[in-house]
Amino acid sequence: MPPSSNIEPFEDRSVHPPVRGFLHRPANSTGDGLVLTHGAGSDSRAPLLVAVAETFSQAGLTLLRCDLPFRQRSPHGPPRPGDAARDREGLKHAVSAVQKLIPGRVFLGGLSYGGRQASMLSSVEPDLAAGLILFSYPLHPPRQPTQLRVQHLPKLRTPALFVHGTRDPFGSIEEMENAVGAIRARTKLIRVEGAGHDLDFGRDKKEAGKPELPAIVLAHFQRFFT
Secondary structure, eight states, X not given: OOOOOEEEEEEEXXXXXXXXXXXXXXXXXXXXXXXXXXXXXXOTTOHHHHHXXXXXXXXXXXXXXXXXXXXXXXSSSOOOTTOHHHHHHHHHHHHHXXXXXXXXXXXXXXXXXXXXXXXXXXXXXXXXXXXXXXXXXXXXXXXXXXXXXXXXXXXXXXXXXXXXXXXXXXXXXXHHHHHHTTOSSOEEEEEETTOOTTTTXXXXXXXXXXXXXXHHHHHHHHHHTO
16 A cells, blocks of 8 residues: 555635645655646535545645635635636645745646636746646537637646546547647646546545546656656
8 A cells, every 4th residue: 555645734824815725745755746726616625636636645746735715715606707817826825835845846737627727827927837737627618619718828838737538518639639739838638538527526426437547647647747
C-alpha cells in the first residue's frame, strides 16, 4: 500500500477573497503541489476531486482542494454572471498559499467551470502555475455547439493536460481536439471512454464508475510534466 496523506481543513483569511478548502499533506513529499477546484454545481468535496487528491498526494504532491469564492458565498447554486473574475482571483490566492508551503512547482487544475477559470487565469498570468490539469472542460453548453468558450485558448502558454469523457455533452472529443489545437503550448488530451461530464464520479453514485481513473491520470501527469 502507498503511504497515506494527512488531510486537514485549510483556510487563509489574510487575502480577499479568502482561500478555503482541504489540504492533503503527503507522507513523502516530492516538493511539488497542486491546486484543484470544482465545477459550477459542486464544491471541494466533489468525489472526483477527493479521489484525485488522494491519489496524487500518495504520490508525493501537496494538494489543496479549494472552494471557489462563489461557493464560499453560498453553499448551493451556480455562480452568478459577475462571479468569474473574483473566482479567478481566489484561484490565484490558492496557488500562492500552496507555493508558501513547498519548495517546488505548483500546478493548477479543476473540473468543468473550475478548470475553465484556471485556464483563463493562466492565459493572462502564464507564470502563475507550472502546468494545468483540466477535467471535463466545458467547451460549450449542451446542444449549443456554436457557443464556444475558447476565446482565451490561443493566448494560453501554460502546458495543459485535458481529461475528457467521450460522452460529454459539453464537448465531443473531436471538438476538444480542435479547441486544444489552438493552444500554443504543449498539450495532451486523455480520452475517458464512455464517460459523461462527471467522468462517472457523480454525487449520486455510491461507488465511482471508473475507480482506476485517478491512477491513470496520475501516470499521464507524471510523464507529461517530467
